[in-house]
Amino acid sequence: MSTHAGTALTDEVRDTFDRALAEADGEPAVELVLNLLDNGVPPESVLLGLIAPAQRRTGERWAANEWSIAQEHAATHISEQAVAALALATRAVRPDERLGTVVVACVDGEWHALPARILTEVLRLRGFRTRFLGAHMPAGHLVSYLHRHGPDLVALSCMLTVRLPQAYRVIHRAQRAGTPVLAGGPGFGPDGVWARTLGSDLYATGAARAADLLAARWPPERTGTPDLDRLSTEEYPALVRRRPDLLRHVLDDLHEHFRAMSAYTPEQYDATVEDLGQLLDFLAASVFVGDPRVFTGYLDSAVPLLTARGVPAVRGLTLTLRSLVRPLPDSPRALAHLSEGLRWLGALR
Ligand code: B12
Known part of the structure; x- marks a missing residue:
């Protein structure tokens, strides 16, 4: 590769780095990072202004189904190499004795x-x-x-x-x-x-x-206290214990009411089981912290992800949430968060 002597974090520099990630080519990425440092670009700017945004784009390409998991892993590895090269090039930075x-x-x-x-x-x-x-x-x-x-x-x-x-x-x-x-x-x-x-x-x-x-604020002090009125100490462990039964219940329901599933390949079926397990885990986490935004936040990331994979996401998720209402009469928080989720999905229709 030609020596790309960037003196600042220009669009051209970012494009070169992105290309190195897309091609899973470590050498140009490392060379670019070292050139930027040689040209006086602060290492913190290289980390936060070049490598971090490129990694966000990597994940977004995977989520949009533009890149396979393999491409994402290969690109992530190049970002890691770039960070490692930067760490080595700046190893002379000495610890500040006032800090720990x-x-x-x-x-x-x-x-x-x-x-x-x-x-x-x-x-x-x-x-x-x-x-x-x-x-x-x-x-x-x-x-x-x-x-x-x-x-x-x-x-x-x-x-x-x-x-x-x-x-x-x-x-x-x-x-x-x-x-x-x-x-x-x-x-x-x-x-x-x-x-x-x-x-x-x-x-x-x-x-x-x-x-x-x-x-x-150095040295740091112990000041935090958990909000124990909000954290769920009973409903959360019960949901975790019931996870296998809930998963089975939803799968049975989807088999009956979600026609798309009858044509699923074994791989698609496995992916669905994994997705449903993840949904249950997000619901449990939402119940744990007592804030339905954990669950609606999950829906917000799941809808585009599933849609990019060709799944009729809103319909599938709506059926799933409705199906979960029935076996959870003794879980008031879970029910409240499921209704919040259904309201959230309803607004997308
Ligand atoms: C890259 C990425 C991936 C890669 C990860 C590769 C890897 N080995 O690191 C892959 C594709 C594998 C992936 C997988 C998943 N991901 Co992902 N991923 C991302 C993405 C696009 C970028 C994250 C990243 O690395 N950014 C680069 C860093 C350097 O930038 P940054 O985040 O700004 O970094 C700063 C802060 O995060 C902060 N920070 C981080 N930690 C700490 C700690 C402390 C103490 C401090 C002070 C600051 C701090 O400081 C950093 C530097 O300034 C984000 C979305 C986004 N745009 O952030 C989603 C995201 C985090 N992923 C998400 C999800 C859902 C998943 C999956 C569950 C998807 C799935 N269905 O399988 C899996 C889970 C994997 C797992 N079990 O961990 C969701 C999380 C949503 C949620 N509500 O929980 C996000 C937010 C995307 C979204 N909007 O849906 N992901």
Whole structure:
């Protein structure tokens, strides 16, 4: 590839990076990043102004069914290589002795690892000592790690609202181990509303904001308390326990009333079972935090995703939600959130 000496984050630079992702070609992506750094573009701008938006486009292409999972994974890998190259090129940045150590982790079941990785690099560039624990971190293992390494803070990434119950477990257990928690990622809702419900000590929307906040309030303190009146301690576990029965019930109903399903290939059938399981998990998470916006937010992302895959989404989801009303007479919150969901779908018709 020709040496693409970008001096700023121009559209041309972004196009070159996007092309490298589309072609799953690591070399031009890495070369571009190193050239930008050589030309004086701040590394934080490269992370947040080039690599982050390109990764958002990668996911959106997958969601629109323009890219297969394989293309998405290959492109994500190139973004990871670009971050790794930037980290190596900026390794001379020394920790600021007035600051301390942040452990960055993703919630259990969370595979969107790049946002947390980018956060790690931004914090490092701003003088924090960092440890990145990657995707999918079960609470128990994280707590053992905290006991062993004693960091000053856990930065917890949650991109999916469905993982809020697991995020609560991490927040609660890290705090019990004496470590304050900074929450971040769109999974915590608009302005981090659910980070507060779960009792997180701090919240920031993005990496730059997080670095500003921590620098201004270092060392971080334990201040958060969960909103226990709102968190569901009975209905949520009951829904989780009943998941297999509810799934079977909806599948039976759909077989009867959703004609499209009788022509499904085994792969389509598997995908449907997975989608329905996901719907139940979002409903449970919605019940857990006591806010139907978790469930309607799920519908908002599911409708275009299913439509792009050729599924009559609004009809299929409406039938599913109606079918769930019957077996849930003893779950007042779930019923309320299902009606909210049906109202939301009704507005799309
Ligand atoms: C890329 C992507 C994917 C890729 C992930 C590849 C990978 N290995 O990372 C793939 C295609 C695999 C994927 C899968 C899924 N995804 Co996805 N994905 C995205 C997408 C498009 C971009 C996320 C991203 O990486 N952005 C790049 C980062 C660097 O940019 P950023 O998010 O602005 O980063 C900042 C903040 O997130 C924040 N931040 C993040 N963590 C933290 C932590 C702390 C402490 C702080 C302070 C800040 C912070 O700081 C970052 C840096 O400034 C988003 C939509 C979007 N536009 O954000 C959906 C999105 C997150 N995905 C979504 C969904 C639903 C899914 C799936 C469930 C889809 C499905 N039906 O299977 C799966 C679940 C996978 C799993 N179990 O984790 C939904 C979540 C909706 C919800 N309400 O929960 C979103 C919002 C899309 C949407 N609107 O529907 N996804």
